[in-house]
Amino acid sequence: MFELDVRSRLPVYEQLVEKFKQLIISEVLKADEQLPSVRVLAKQLTINPNTIQKAYRELERQGFIYSVKGKGSFAAPAIKSVSSEKLDRLTDELKKLAAEIMYLGMPKEDICEILSEIEQMVKGGDGVDTD
Amino acid sequence: MFELDVRSRLPVYEQLVEKFKQLIISEVLKADEQLPSVRVLAKQLTINPNTIQKAYRELERQGFIYSVKGKGSFAAPAIKSVSSEKLDRLTDELKKLAAEIMYLGMPKEDICEILSEIEQMVKGGDGVDTD
DNA sequence: AACACTGTACTATTAATAATAATACAGTTA
DNA sequence: TAACTGTATTATTATTAATAGTACAGTGTT
Structure with missing residues (x-):
């Protein structure tokens, strides 16, 4: 596995x-x-x-x-309540990572494209609650 | 400091x-x-x-x-040669992080906006080689 | 009830590593 | 020469990841 x-x-x-x-x-x-x-x-x-x-x-x-x-x-069926503290911590980490990746030469557009792929994967199932 | x-x-x-x-x-x-x-x-x-x-x-x-x-x-004045292995490792880490952030409810658009801020910061100086 | 599964808790031990401490050596500059 | 710089080495301590063994508690089946 x-x-x-x-x-x-x-x-x-x-x-x-x-x-x-x-x-x-x-x-x-x-x-x-x-x-x-x-x-x-x-x-x-x-x-x-x-x-x-x-x-x-x-x-x-x-x-x-x-x-x-x-x-x-x-x-777990879904994330009920996310502490904004956790989301802040994660986005902060993402900022650092993205900064380094751009510094090493990858353009923003390439990263946005990657995000699109990720978006498909995360929303890939049928469990999208749109209420 | x-x-x-x-x-x-x-x-x-x-x-x-x-x-x-x-x-x-x-x-x-x-x-x-x-x-x-x-x-x-x-x-x-x-x-x-x-x-x-x-x-x-x-x-x-x-x-x-x-x-x-x-x-x-x-x-160091600039990054001369980046091993593609390192860039792969970093983008892989970014994928995981972005996936979790989206899973927790943040839309792709918000993340792309964050990337725009980062882009300004990284290109903030005058050391942009456009040759 | 008995049994076989599940998660959970606890203690002890070992291995790896972060951090400190104390030296020592090598190169630069005034 | 003196005072700064980076670098290397060894020893010691504290922390933590991982293993091992045991025990207890709840669920489900027979």
Whole structure:
């Protein structure tokens, strides 16, 4: 299911968080769809169950999944309320990244084109609430 | 000159790298302008000189500054050759970030507007080579 | 009830790394 | 020569990622 880079400077549990985020955002994992259990995924990836749990805990903290004791962990149906603080932090990070990319020679237009692709991926599913 | 967050999960030397990158990209630090010396900056920030050196070494590795033994460290005049590998890595990171931001509700148009601001900042100086 | 699954919590240990500290050496400039 | 610059090295401490093992709690099936 995943490819982990054990020698990455990015910790394994953070790699897992990123992978699942992408799957949920792109709706490969639909709302309320069950994630593999802590123990099963740990066995598949041949890593410690605690590492999986740490990733799941972080995903739940960020609102991407929810866990029910005895049942399992599931993709959250949607983001209810986003703290403006988090959005600020993310856009701030994006600003720095975009500045460096432009500094290295990529024109704004190219980046906007990339954004269009992303837009399609995020809105790719049928879960667009337009109320 | 700087505000360091000692309790950030981001190491101090990486914070320094980011700060200087921004200063160079936005041309607050002009080409060939001298950076504070390792020892002086360490004393100002009341941190260890080795931490400054680690940041400078990383900045030099990335091509943002150059150092001359006995003279000092200076902002690099421009990025000569960017490895496409690095640009790929950066755009990949930007894709993930943009996807999450859009997922959290910010429309593409708003992000493009932000990019316009960034564009002004990066091209803000007079060092625009249009040959 | 018994069993097999699920998440969750806790402690202990190891490995890696950020940061400090103290030197030392090399090159530049007045 | 003296005072500055970058650079390299070694040792030590603190933090954290990851592993390991165990235990407890809730769900569902048989």
